[in-house]
Amino acid sequence: MNDKFLYQFSESSEWSTQFPDSNGTNQSPINLVSKTAVYDPKFKEKLLSISYSSSRETDFLNNGQTVVIYPKSRNDTSVRQEQAVRSVITGGPLDDDEYELAEIRFHWGRCSRRGSEHTVNGKAFPMEVQFIHWNSTLYQNLEEATGKENGIAAICLFVQIGRENPAFKALIADSLDDILYKGRQKTTYAPFNPASLLPVSELLHDYWVYDGSLTHPPCSENVTWILLRYPLLLSQEQAMDFRRLNTYSQETKVTNAYEGKLVDNFRPIQPLNDRKIRASFQ
Template sequence: MTGHHWGYGKDNGPSAWLKDYPIAEGNRQSPIDIVPAEAVFDARLSPISLSYNNCTSATISNNGHSVVVEFIDSDERSVIRGGPLENMYRLKQFHFHWGGKGCSGSEHTVGGKTYVSELHLVHWNAIKYKSFGEAAAAPDGLAVLGIFLESGDEHRFLHQITDALYMVKFKGSVADFKGFNPKCLLPNSLEYWTYPGSLTTPPLYESVTWIVLKEPIYVSEKQMGKFRMLLFNGEEEEDRKHMENNFRPPQPLKGRKVRASFK
């Protein structure tokens, strides 16, 4: 398995990543199981503030591992600040992880509970670093907002994404996707857990301050079905596999503290 061929299959899935990415056994790997009873309420944690008012999406793509919505990187108006963060972090992209039909597929779990899917909004420390790539390798380079998707009613804004998925069915496909503001995907409450962690996909850099929202958003099985119509493969490949179960299981906590913004 070369570094470029990691995936979620039997031979190249999370348990095989260690061979090419020894950091997979590092001390701050993600995701984790968040145990609410063991999380420490920290009164010094301020609420997180998301300024997505003039947020501008640019493209939607299938990178062979997930579906990714990218933002115009120079846009300084879409930022996250507050909470555990020392300065503001700029929104770069968001993507999803999900399970197979009728199966859960969140990366983080809460007291062992898994959700249908998990949305990751990836932000980078543009104050301190010159590029996303530089930030991604630095201990305080990234801030990822994690939002759980729970099975339930149709989400009234998610259809803007699911309706566009047919354009990026194959790995490597990219389509224009302008004017989407992820503010509509936030739950009502922004209470959160936070801990120091890593990217959940190779290169697994330990550069992420995780902010995982307690309250999920709801999504219908029909909407999730559209995600599973995507393919892990490029158009020219023969052995086509539907994109599902694209998540890494929880990693050992190794002495880290999970803090909560709420009692």
């Protein structure tokens, strides 16, 4: 469950010595220039379908680089079948293949002027939520799908500061207090439905698509990125809940806790090169 690669976002310029894929030509994140996006009408012919279900068992982890949420699924042999669910996406740029949700990752800044990994027209958002899926039509699990053709699909949900989000508080905020330190993990048995984090269904039809990579090591490519146009709203206080997390374990003695805060955990923007950005809307 823990990321098996040791890395720091502050050292991303040195990742290539250990993770050669990070030198690829289709790396993520990117700056999305909206006026260069090309409308693709086929996205309207078969709409993107996001079918998330409630998980009765969910793990929350502070791995020292980010918060990762693992909703348990039927493909996880450690979970009882009556608790298992499948949350899948299909359609849109994914054609008929089904991609199963494996994990949810968060990226945020020390302040609200930055934090997202992707940017839109040069603008960063305070946070970014990434829903990582693997192609369950072609592969057996996330590990097998990583780096393979049509292996991974990732949904990017930007976060904007606004009113308090009650669903976010119920689903996530109450668990953050239990994972303040690196290595801390919490398992919850209350219903957890990732769909509660998404905009209403009518707003899910507007998105951008491009071919990229994982934004964390091993930075494998062949990732279909789906960037939702409309953001999730959180209050300033809810964003601050993430900035209280730490990059060090509870047993570690630190002289300056401020420097050990888990913030600015985003990879720098990568060159677009000759990639095309497609849009589901005009």
